[in-house]
Every structure is written in structure tokens, then in C-alpha cells.
Amino acid sequence: MTDTSAIVILIAAILTNNILLTNFLGMCSFVACSGQIATAVGLGTAVTFVLTMTTMLNFAIYHLVLVPAGLVHLQFIVFIAVIAAFVQFVEMFVERFSPRLYFALGIFLPLITVNCAILGASLFMVIRKYSFTQSVGFGFGAGVGWALAIILMAGLRQKMMYSNIPEPFRQVPIAMIVTCVLAMAFMGFAGMVSIQ
Amino acid sequence: MADKQPPTCLSCGAGGLCGGRGLLTLKDGAWTNNPLAVQILGICSALAVTNRLENSLVMGAALIFVCVGSNLFVSLLRKHTPHRIRMIAEVAIIATFVILFDQLLKAFYWDMSKQLGPYVGLIITNCIVMGRAEAFALQNPPLLSVIDGAANGFGYAVVLAIIGFFRELFGTGQIFGHVVLSSEWYTPNQLMILAPGAFFALGIVIAVFNAIKGPEPEEKK
Amino acid sequence: MKKGSCYTLGYAGVLGSVCALLLTAASSFTAPYRDANADAEVKRNILDVLGVRYSPDVSSRQLLEVFEAKVKQEESAELTLYRYIPPEDSDEVKSVAVAFEGPGLWGPIKGFLALEPDMKTIRGLTFYEQEETPGLGGEIASVWFREQFKGRKITGDAGKTGIVIKPGGKASAINEVDAITGATMTCDKVEAILNDVIKKITGSRSTDG
Numbered sequence: 120m121t122d123t124s125a126i127v128i129l130i131a132a133i134l135t136n137n138i139l140l141t142n143f144l145g146m147c148s149f150v151a152c153s154g155q156i157a158t159a160v161g162l163g164t165a166v167t168f169v170l171t172m173t174t175m176l177n178f179a180i181y182h183l184v185l186v187p188a189g190l191v192h193l194q195f196i197v198f199i200a201v202i203a204a205f206v207q208f209v210e211m212f213v214e215r216f217s218p219r220l221y222f223a224l225g226i227f228l229p230l231i232t233v234n235c236a237i238l239g240a241s242l243f244m245v246i247r248k249y250s251f252t253q254s255v256g257f258g259f260g261a262g263v264g265w266a267l268a269i270i271l272m273a274g275l276r277q278k279m280m281y282s283n284i285p286e287p288f289r290q291v292p293i294a295m296i297v298t299c300v301l302a303m304a305f306m307g308f309a310g311m312v313s314i315q
Numbered sequence: 316m317a318d319k320q321p322p323t324c325l326s327c328g329a330g331g332l333c334g335g336r337g338l339l340t341l342k343d344g345a346w347t348n349n350p351l352a353v354q355i356l357g358i359c360s361a362l363a364v365t366n367r368l369e370n371s372l373v374m375g376a377a378l379i380f381v382c383v384g385s386n387l388f389v390s391l392l393r394k395h396t397p398h399r400i401r402m403i404a405e406v407a408i409i410a411t412f413v414i415l416f417d418q419l420l421k422a423f424y425w426d427m428s429k430q431l432g433p434y435v436g437l438i439i440t441n442c443i444v445m446g447r448a449e450a451f452a453l454q455n456p457p458l459l460s461v462i463d464g465a466a467n468g469f470g471y472a473v474v475l476a477i478i479g480f481f482r483e484l485f486g487t488g489q490i491f492g493h494v495v496l497s498s499e500w501y502t503p504n505q506l507m508i509l510a511p512g513a514f515f516a517l518g519i520v521i522a523v524f525n526a527i528k529g530p531e532p533e534e535k536k
Numbered sequence: 537m538k539k540g541s542c543y544t545l546g547y548a549g550v551l552g553s554v555c556a557l558l559l560t561a562a563s564s565f566t567a568p569y570r571d572a573n574a575d576a577e578v579k580r581n582i583l584d585v586l587g588v589r590y591s592p593d594v595s596s597r598q599l600l601e602v603f604e605a606k607v608k609q610e611e612s613a614e615l616t617l618y619r620y621i622p623p624e625d626s627d628e629v630k631s632v633a634v635a636f637e638g639p640g641l642w643g644p645i646k647g648f649l650a651l652e653p654d655m656k657t658i659r660g661l662t663f664y665e666q667e668e669t670p671g672l673g674g675e676i677a678s679v680w681f682r683e684q685f686k687g688r689k690i691t692g693d694a695g696k697t698g699i700v701i702k703p704g705g706k707a708s709a710i711n712e713v714d715a716i717t718g719a720t721m722t723c724d725k726v727e728a729i730l731n732d733v734i735k736k737i738t739g740s741r742s743t744d745g
Contacts, residue, residue: 121639121667128642135669136642141510146358147442192418192563193556195436196410203403235359235440242433247643247667287526288518291355295518302511309672309718397544404551411555418562422569425577425596509671 121247125256128249132260134308138236139268140301142243145236149269150291152230159273163266165227167259169209170240173202174258177241178251198241206232236265271301337462344466351474352524356442361475362513363434369491371479373427375472377416377435379465382444384412386464389452396453405448406439413438443467474524478516482507572596579603581664585650586620586631614736618648631659634737638729641722643667645676645729651690655737658699661685673722684713690734697738698731 138144145166152162177198185191210228214221231237240261244254275297284293350356357378364370388408389396396404417435420428428435438444447467452460483489486507488496496503506512576596583590583603590602610617618633633650647663661682668674675681684707691697692711700707701723703715715723 121641121643123639123641131642143359143362143510143513144437146362147356150355150358192414192559195414195417195439196407196555196559199406199410199439200403203406233440233442233445235437238440239359239433239437242436246433287522292518292522292525295514295521299511299514299518302514303506306509306511309669395547397540397547400544400548403548407551407555411558414559415562418559418566418570421573422566425570425573505671 121249121253123253125252128253129256129260129263132257133264133267134305137264137268137305138240138261139265140298140305142239144239145234145265148230148234149265149272150294152227153269153272153276153294156270156273156277159269160266161224162227162230163262163269165224166231166234166236167262167266169202169206169231170237170262170265171255171258173198173205173237174240174244174254174261175251176201176205178244178249178254181245194242194245195238199238202237202241203232236261268301272298275301336459340459340462341466344463345470345473349470349474349524350443350446350467351471352521353528354443354446355521356446357444357471358517360434360437360441361471361478361517362510364431365475365479365482365513365516366486366508367430368476368479368483370427370430371475372472373420373424374431374434375468375475377413377420377438378441378443378471379468380416381409381412381438381441382447382464382468383461384464385409385444385448386452386460387457389448390455390457390460393453401453402449405445409444409448410439443471474520478513478520481520482512482516486512569596572600576600577664579607581648581662582607582618582633585648585660585662586618586633587650587660588620614739615733634733636729636733638725638732640666640668640725641673642669645726649730649733651737656689656691658685658688658690668722669719672716673719675716675719676722676726681713681716688713690737698734699727701727 132138136142139146139149148162148166152158180197180201181194185194185197190197206228210221213224213228240258244257249257272294276294279293279297288296344350348354351358351361360374360378364374385405385408389405392404392408413436416438417428420431420435447464451463455463480490484495485504488494488498488501488503504512507516573596576599580599583599583606586607588602588606590599594602606620608619608621610619615634620631620633622630631650631652632655633648635646635648637644637646639645644665644667645663646665647661649661650659651657652659663677663682666674666677668676685699688699689710690699692700692709696711698711700709700712701715702712703717703720703723705714707714
């Protein structure tokens with residue numbers, strides 16, 4: 120348990136404990152979709168939405184169903200089932216009510232189900248014993264943090280398209296090294312979180 | 316990929332059990348299409364647990380266990396699984412093996428369980444396991460699927476071990492907790508065991524892998 | 537079409553049930569081992585902070601046996617005390633440990649505080665659970681931070697109860713230790729948690745007389 124406010128947890132999840140740059144979650148889609156800024160913005164938005172909602176859902180299910188029933192050992196399966204079902208539901212909903220939005224974001228939704236950041240956020244919420252407001256702050260902050268990282272990365276990679284990179288380093292290796300520098304930069308935020 | 320079938324069996328003594336594709340599948344999974352270095356899958360855990368060599372090896376073992384188990388059962392059930400729920404069925408099978416491993420780890424290797432933390436559970440979303448189940452086990456007989464699972468798991472474990480080896484060595488001067496680079500002349504580079512070091516090590520390893528393999532006629536994304 | 541849906545549902549049901557059953561079976565099978573491990577970890581911390589010597593590669597079961605043999609657990613209304621009685625002397629109390637627990641910055645902080653038999657001087661400190669920022673708040677678990685507490689007293693010069701974790705390297709009084717640079721909040725929280733348990737110790741001491 121912790122009595123750190125939800126706002127502080129939110130800011131921390133974006134900057135100091137960025138779910139991608141510190142906890143390495145959500146790397147696969149990060150590497151695959153950070154080529155273009157537009158794609159990154161789309162995916163980042165979708166991930167933020169799903170992260171916030173599923174963290175809340177999983178909190179409710181964990182505390183209202185799993186714990187009282189003594190089924191805590193099934194949390195992995197239940198969480199991922201909830202995430203998959205939620206994404207499926209959102210996909211159907213968006214397709215029905217906003218074809219334009221579906222055209223823009225729909226392609227990302229199946230990708231999000233296997234995004235480790237989504238499941239990871241729920242697992243962290245359980246491990247750190249967050250309350251409901253803390254979980255919401257954490258889920259939203261993690262999503263924004265992930266989106267921030269991927270958008271920064273997309274901007275950098277678009278610039279790098281015109282650089283003369285040695286053959287073995289092209290595409291992924293140089294992206295990793297750039298992410299290394301990005302992670303170092305974010306480490307500089309470490310001491311900034313303070314409560315009055 | 317499936318139409319690269321050789322006309323004769325690359326004899327391994329099993330007498331054509333795998334339809335002549337056993338050795339090819341093995342080489343493909345471990346080297347040609349190495350899940351980490353070539354397909355760039357499963358990076359999350361590769362970065363998170365490679366701060367110590369011991370952790371990398373256990374995670375590699377975990378992935379081999381899960382990949383083989385899930386490939387086996389997905390393949391066994393492939394003719395009975397309705398198409399619409401195949402992804403959910405895959406996830407259920409994968410999750411079962413992951414949780415089994417997690418429970419065994421907590422029971423018999425407690426310290427390691429604490430070190431790996433949530434990253435054992437995150438094997439469920441590891442793109443390698445899901446990818447192999449979907450792309451291979453669903454269309455291939457059980458024995459071949461097991462070989463594929465083992466090959467991919469092994470390829471992943473080897474790359475993980477290499478990254479873990481260098482990160483622990485340069486980050487702490489130790490291997491398996493034993494001092495190798497004496498602190499008298501080597502100041503451990505703590506950045507190597509933190510997040511930036513992980514990204515850096517992975518980038519270098521993939522670059523070296525690319526350099527060794529040489530340029531390949533690959534379709535650009 | 538209807539038959540297809542029935543089959544799909546049936547298949548899903550059977551698969552789900554088999555998986556859940558398998559996992560519940562595995563969970564029950566490993567439960568005693570897991571519980572022993574978790575218990576041993578807590579008890580290992582108590583033994584460490586009390587200064588009990590035991591073989592480093594002892595198993596969880598053996599550790600629990602060592603604990604049962606050497607440490608006496610005393611429960612009072614507010615506090616659970618763990619007393620260590622060394623075998624050489626006859627029943628002389630060598631050290632006492634209490635558990636502390638409270639909210640840290642990012643998660644719960646749990647550990648044990650060991651005191652000399654006078655219940656005033658600190659013998660040692662361990663943390664067995666904390667989620668603080670590695671390299672900053674996480675340093676509370678490091679050797680140098682915990683070593684500071686050895687020999688310090690839980691009450692200050694003017695009779696003020698409680699330890700003070702002082703930033704700026706200015707720790708001087710007998711109940712003060714140095715804070716970790718850049719980890720002010722974690723140190724504040726640790727100070728609060730420790731003082732909470734110290735209040736219970738001094739409170740129960742005054743009622744014992």
C-alpha cells in the first residue's frame with residue numbers, strides 16, 4: 120500500500136517510471152510502429168484509452184471477484200481475457216458507430232491485445248497494491264508515457280531516414296541505441312517528483 | 316516458408332518422422348529466423364531480465380518450456396479448434412503453461428521468482444510464443460511443432476544469455492555473482508544494468524547478428 | 537450454423553475448465569512450498585537482524601526449524617516481539633526484533649528493527665519488501681544506509697521519542713542518521729514508519745514499568 124496521491128503516480132508513470140523506458144513494456148509494437156509520427160500518434164492514443172479502461176476493469180474484477188473467491192492464482196488468465204474481450208468489444212463498437220475512427224485506429228486494436236504494457240500495468244497495479252484512484256492515475260499515466268515515448272521515437276526515426284547508417288545497424292539496432300539515449304534522458308527526471 | 320520443402324529427408328535418424336522438415340525447422344527457429352535477433356519479437360523480457368546472467372538463463376528456460384508446451388497442445392488440438400476462437404484458445408493454453416512455470420518457480424526457486432517479478436507472467440503476451448502458435452503450430456503436426464517451439468525457445472535463450480553475460484560483466488564486473496573484473500582496476504558501469512544499458516546491449520547484439528548473417532534479400536516493410 | 541455455435545461454446549467451456557482445473561491442482565500442490573518460502577523469507581530477515589548465525593545455503597524448511605528453536609515470539613496487545621536467546625548463556629536475552637510496515641512512495645515498505653535488550657539502542661535494521669526507486673529510495677535496503685542505525689538510540693537527547701533521518705549530512709545527535717540524497721520522500725516515509733513502531737515500543741515499555 121502507498122499513500123502517494125494519484126496525480127503524483129500519474130506524473131511518475133509518464134516521466135520518472137515511464138512504462139516503456141524504465142519497465143520495457145510494450146516494446147514489440149514500439150519497434151514496429153514508430154516509423155511514422157502519424158502512426159505513432161494513432162497507436163499511442165489507442166493504447167492510452169485501452170490501458171486506462173482495462174486497469175480500472177481489472178481492479179474491479181481482482182478486488183470484487185478474484186480475492187473474495189480465493190482465485191488469485193488465475194489472475195493472469197483473467198486479466199488477459201478481460202483485455203482481449205475489451206479490445207474486441209471496442210473494435211466492434213468503433214466499427215459500428217464511427218467508421219472513420221475505425222479506419223484510422225482499427226488496425227491497431229488487435230496489436231494492442233498482445234501489447235505487454237496493458238497486461239503489465241494491471242500486474243503492477245496488483246503488486247503495488249494500488250487503490251482505485253491510484254490505479255486510474257497509473258493506467259492513464261502509463262498510457263500517456265508510452266504514447267510520449269513512441270511519438271518521440273517516431274520523430275527521431277523520421278529524421279534519421281536521411282542519415283548514413285552502417286548496414287548492420289539499420290532499422291532495429293539504431294532504434295535501440297536511440298532508445299538508450301532517450302531512456303538516459305528520462306532518467307534525468309528521477310528527482311523531480313515531490314509533494315508539498 | 317512452408318514451401319521450401321527439400322525433396323529428400325535431411326537424415327537425422329528419425330526416419331522421416333517430420334516429413335523431412337525436422338532439421339530445417341530446427342535451423343530456421345534457432346538461427347535463420349531467430350525470434351529475437353531477426354524477427355525482433357519478445358524484446359520486453361529480453362531487456363528486463365538480462366541485468367544478470369542467471370536471470371537470463373532462467374527466463375530462457377521458461378520460454379522454451381512454454382513454447383514447447385503451447386506448440387504441442389495447440390498442434391494437437393488444431394483440427395478441433397473452431398476458427399473463431401482460436402486466438403483465445405491459444406492464449407488460454409499459453410497462459411496455463413506460463414502460470415505452471417510461475418508456480419513451480421515460486422515453490423522451488425523463490426529468489427529467482429522475486430528477481431524476475433511480473434516478467435514471468437508477461438510471457439503470456441510474449442509475441443514469440445503467440446506468434447509460433449498462430450503461424451506454425453496451427454498448421455503443422457505435433458512433433459514438428461515441438462521442434463519449432465524448442466528451436467525458437469533455444470534461439471531466444473541463446474541471445475538472452477549473450478546480452479545477460481555482457482550486461483552483468485560490464486555492469487557489475489561479475490558473472491553469476493562471482494567477481495571477474497576486479498574492482499581494483501575496473502569501475503562497474505552501472506548504466507549497463509539499468510534501462511539504457513539494456514537498449515544499448517540489445518542494439519549492439521542485433522547489429523552484430525546482422526553483420527554475421529550478411530545482407531539478405533528481404534522484403535522491406 | 538447453430539451446431540457450430542454450440543460446438544464453439546462447448547469447446548471453449550471444456551478448454552477453460554481443463555486449464556482452470558490444472559492450474560488449481562498445480563496451485564494446491566505447490567502451495568505448501570510457496571508458503572514455506574514466503575515464511576522463510578520473513579523469518580530469514582528476523583534471524584539476520586537479530587544476528588543469529590546459520591548456514592547460508594540452508595533450505596526454507598531448515599530455516600523455519602532454526603527459527604522455531606532459537607527465537608521466542610512474544611505477543612502483546614500492540615506489538616509482536618521476537619527474542620533471541622543464544623545457547624552459550626543461560627536465558628540471557630541478547631536482542632529483540634519488531635516488525636514494521638507502512639506505505640512507501642511507490643509501494644509498501646516492510647522490515648524488521650532489532651534492539652539491544654535495553655530496548656533503547658538499535659542493533660540493526662532490514663527491509664524485506666520495498667518498491668522504491670532503484671538507486672535513490674531503493675538505497676534504503678543498501679548496507680551503508682542500514683549500518684548507520686547500529687548503535688543509535690530510539691530516543692533523543694531531550695527525551696524526544698523517535699529517530700530522525702536528517703538530510704544534508706548533518707546527522708549528529710544519538711537518534712539521528714543521514715538521509716539519502718535525492719530520496720527525501722522515501723526517507724520521510726521510512727522515518728514515519730519507524731517512529732510509528734518506536735512509539736509502540738516505548739508505549740508498551742512504560743506500561744510494563
